[in-house]
Amino acid sequence: MAMSEKILSVAPMLDWTDRHCRHFLRLICPSCVLYTEMLTTNALLLGRDPQRFLEYSAAEHPLILQVGGDDPEAMRRVSWLAREYQYDGINLNVGCPSPRVQKGSFGACLMATPEHVATLMTALADSGLPVSIKHRLGLDREENYAALQQFVGRVAQSGCRHFIVHARNAWLKGLNPAENREIPPLRWDWVQQLKQDFPHLQIEINGGFKAPATVLEQYPSVDGVMIGRAAYHNPLLLAEVEIALGRRAQLPERGQILEDLMTYAESWGETLPAPRLSRHLHGLYYGVAGAGEWRRFLGTAALNESAADFLRRALQQFA
Ligand SMILES: Cc1cc2nc3c(=O)[nH]c(=O)nc-3n(C[C@H](O)[C@H](O)[C@H](O)COP(=O)(O)O)c2cc1C
Structure with a gap:
């Protein structure tokens, strides 16, 4: 192969x-x-x-x-x-x-x-x-x-x-x-x-x-x-x-990933509570400066907030 x-x-x-x-x-x-x-x-x-x-x-x-x-x-x-x-x-x-x-x-x-x-x-x-x-x-x-x-x-x-x-x-x-x-x-x-x-x-x-x-x-x-x-x-x-493997030239930008994720979250509107998405995002800043701050921020995701609103806050603080 x-x-x-x-x-x-x-x-x-x-x-x-x-x-x-x-x-x-x-x-x-x-x-x-x-x-x-x-x-x-x-x-x-x-x-x-x-x-x-x-x-x-x-x-x-x-x-x-x-x-x-x-x-x-x-x-x-x-x-x-x-x-x-x-x-x-x-x-x-x-x-x-x-x-x-x-x-x-x-x-x-x-x-x-x-x-x-x-x-x-x-x-x-x-x-x-x-x-x-x-x-x-x-x-x-x-x-x-x-x-x-x-x-x-x-x-x-x-x-x-x-x-x-x-x-x-x-x-x-x-x-x-x-x-x-x-x-x-x-x-x-x-x-x-x-x-x-x-x-x-x-x-x-x-x-x-x-x-x-x-x-x-x-x-x-x-x-x-x-x-x-x-x-x-x-x-x-x-x-x-x-x-x-030669399939891409460089690492994706974390800010861009958050923006793309917000587009996805917006497609769910109010039906996707923030924690259902945020629980999977701990590793985004793995091993780089700001990882602890990011994890603490993820802890602020609330059930009564939509994932889209949460990501909007994330972008303000991290992008
Ligand atoms: C939380 C968790 C859930 C898992 N659930 C499944 C599963 O549903 N089906 C499966 O085939 N293996 C499951 N596994 C095993 C993984 O697919 C994988 O075989 C295992 O973690 C070894 O790979 P890794 O060392 O790269 O993690 C699970 C592993 C973890 C950590």
């Missing part, structure tokens, strides 16, 4: 990458692929207001719907829903270790049943949208590259061509989800090895990337890098990677 086609993406993050966060990230990084938070098939098919989760703004494209679940028929129906809402693709979550998800027998525990995952991927592909899977290296303390290789090989037989690998195991017992993103050892080399073993597949690496240099080091060996927490806490990191 040529450098110009390499994938840069922002990881799906529950409660974080909602549509307002994604719009903000898109203003900073025009070329990255964005993902929804994980939405369960139950929420999408049986929930009271699935539209609320599914709607997004056109600027968010390319945008992938991430789903969690374990029922092939439900996946088939979600596949058509994703097409109706014009998502650019659908991703299956096989990485989440939370007890709630384990109770529903989906997320990371599906790594134990590659056969079933292949069935789910076939069902997800029903509407013709591109499909991908996001998974771990393995389960619990079993460190077994051959098992990972078999997992990927079996799922690829379903026709799935795009694998996003969070480069550590999921420990289903004894760790909470946050610990499961820190404690199981990171093994970036296993993901690189997957690319060598499956050169015809798109292999994207995820887990622990914080600096542009370490992201760039990966690109010769894999097809894409997905960044989660660091993209949320320091979103301009994404623009730095774009510069290094």
Whole structure:
């Protein structure tokens, strides 16, 4: 894959990458692929207001719907829903270790049943949208590259061509989800090895990337890098990677980002309370002078103020 086609993406993050966060990230990084938070098939098919989760703004494209679940028929129906809402693709979550998800027998525990995952991927592909899977290296303390290789090989037989690998195991017992993103050892080399073993597949690496240099080091060996927490806490990191990839000349101006965000907020009028947008903006001044002042200012966002009015105040003080 040529450098110009390499994938840069922002990881799906529950409660974080909602549509307002994604719009903000898109203003900073025009070329990255964005993902929804994980939405369960139950929420999408049986929930009271699935539209609320599914709607997004056109600027968010390319945008992938991430789903969690374990029922092939439900996946088939979600596949058509994703097409109706014009998502650019659908991703299956096989990485989440939370007890709630384990109770529903989906997320990371599906790594134990590659056969079933292949069935789910076939069902997800029903509407013709591109499909991908996001998974771990393995389960619990079993460190077994051959098992990972078999997992990927079996799922690829379903026709799935795009694998996003969070480069550590999921420990289903004894760790909470946050610990499961820190404690199981990171093994970036296993993901690189997957690319060598499956050169015809798109292999994207995820887990622990914080600096542009370490992201760039990966690109010769894999097809894409997905960044989660660091993209949320320091979103301009994404623009730095774009510069290094030759996709832009310079970092965006923070004042311009705030202006563009105000145009977005104005389109919501009074229906978007300030905190629903401001909660995602902490990282705008990450690592630069004024970061503390900015965070304190974000604390003044009030529920009875619209996001547009809040941004107007922000522009007066910070642009
Ligand atoms: C707050 C939070 C919520 C997350 N929610 C999801 C999710 O909905 N789906 C998913 O596949 N992974 C989820 N993850 C995991 C991330 O997608 C990613 O795999 C993980 O954070 C490792 O990448 P990072 O080190 O770049 O953050 C979440 C992570 C965080 C911090």
